[in-house]
Amino acid sequence: MAERSTAAVDVADSGGEEPLTAEAGKATADGAGTKEKVGKGTEAAVTEEVGAAAEASPLELHSGHKLARRYRLEECVTRLDGFSSWRAVDEKLRRAVGVHVLPADHPRARPVLAAARSAALLGDPRFVQVLDAVEENDLVYVVHEWLPDATELTAVLAAGPLEPHDAYQLVSQVSQAMAAAHREGLAHLRLNPGSVLRTESGQYRIRGLAVMAALRGISVDHPQRTDTEAIGALLYAALTQRWPYDTDAYGLSGLPKGVGLIAPDQVRAGVHRGLSELAMRALVNEGATASRQDQPCTTPEELAKAVAAMPRIRPPEPAYTPSPAYSRTTYQQGVYGQPPHRGGNHTARPAAPMPPPPPLQSRTGKALKWTVSALLIAALGLGSWQLADTLLKEENKTDPGKSSSEKDDGKGSKVASKLLRIQDAVEYYPDGLPQHTNQVPLTYDNNPDTVWRSKTYDEGPDLNPAFKKGVGLVYDLGEGHKPTTATLGLKYGGDHTTVSLYAADSLSSSAPLGSLKKLATTTTSDTTAKLTVNRPESARYVVVWMTAMPQAPGDTYSDPGYKQAITEVKFTG
16 A cells, blocks of 8 residues: 555645545535635635535445546545545556546536646646546546655645745746646636645646636636735745735644734745745735835736746755864864873863974084075976976967967957856746656756656657657756857767757746747767857857757667657856
8 A cells, every 4th residue: 555645636625724534434515505715815706506516425435446447546535525536546557646536417527527628738747737537437537647756835834934945946836837827728726835746856736727626616707816816825935934814724824813914024034035025916915015016916927927037046055064084183172192180170281282393503404404495496496397398388289379268259359168057947848748847957967877868759860840849958047148058968879869059038848949049059979969159149048959869779768769868968158
């Protein structure tokens, strides 16, 4: 039996209330016949069918029950409002999944099916994916991913507020993901710390897109404003470890009653001011906005742009702890060679320093000193001459007009070239079909044994544009840099790999390729690809775009076919 992981099941919790865990043979109704409240300041609809859902006969399901002779139910996580959520096993693919089950005659069955199928078509890896949505044998069930390595944001915040860099990543990733969902006409409406997961690689995943609202019968007049406020509440909680309303929720204490909504940097000392203002711009504040703030953000798209406009927040530097092998010795502490005490509480006295040896004052001593000095001067002169001669020879071998560490800026002057530090990176897939998003950090971890892999394709080496135009990664190099070269370490050699370098406007996975500016391109059959920019220009974000990959044999990770893997990426500028 696999260990239970609440981070992998789309638990249908009830706002700020404790989640209702099912007991054997017993169904509980949550707020039947009442208004469903999403959060203060949002518009929640009265679910007229809740009473009908509560009267529906409970499902006779139990551990071991199989759906479609494939999904074996293991553990009931939630049972309320006539539906239940389970941890299950897909016996066909031998993997854990999550399943929502409700009767086909449930008043919300059709909306749930429609929402699940729409969410499945999105295919965005920043969301927990819907794998199946079926009506069968008087049941409707929705199957979704199970993420055993992910942790609910609720559990993360229980340990304390997030560091500014982590909070920045949270609001950046969640706002971008929700902006992409709203562009496809999908809303969440139940975005809270229980529906956001953080993976071991530091990526955030959102579960329950559209499906949770359909299961609970929630609808609002302004879905974009509702989801934007929810993101603001997540950021507020991440900064302060407090829920931004006067009620306790999701294991967090609310604000004191009667004080209203106060900025995070007034709740807790040391909060990043820019993030504090961003949270206030996203939250509903009864129309009151401080003069030092910009206009409120009313859509996830506006919030994502506001995050991108902020100065980047870098991760904290790791604390240095000296090795015990280099701690001070007893000799350095001045107790080496002291005789042991023979009883009594005597304080150890430091040993008296030994007097320096007397200088050579005799005639022989003075002669010896002059002789040694002369030999040292002669040795230094000879060594300096040999070093200078060696350097001149090496200089004559190279281009006398330009050294390997310099480059011409086009005006006759020389500018030192340096290695650019990669700030962040994501996978680039404008067609909505990613490769392996969790492997992107492995391309700049200074470890050539770790790689980002593409999927394996049957056609090649040039990819078929009708099926797949290319695969790529987008990197953030920081402000004020002009990349001049990009060097890629490739796992597979052979005929052939084609790579292009583009300048982008943001760290976006879905920006159209036509909106990018091509900087360089190269084709190689080696395991190294180097791209040189002939006319460098400022580009904070660059896209590495691969349109051809060699044929490679199968291994433990993938089948044989046309594929490529990147070990390390280096940029200079």
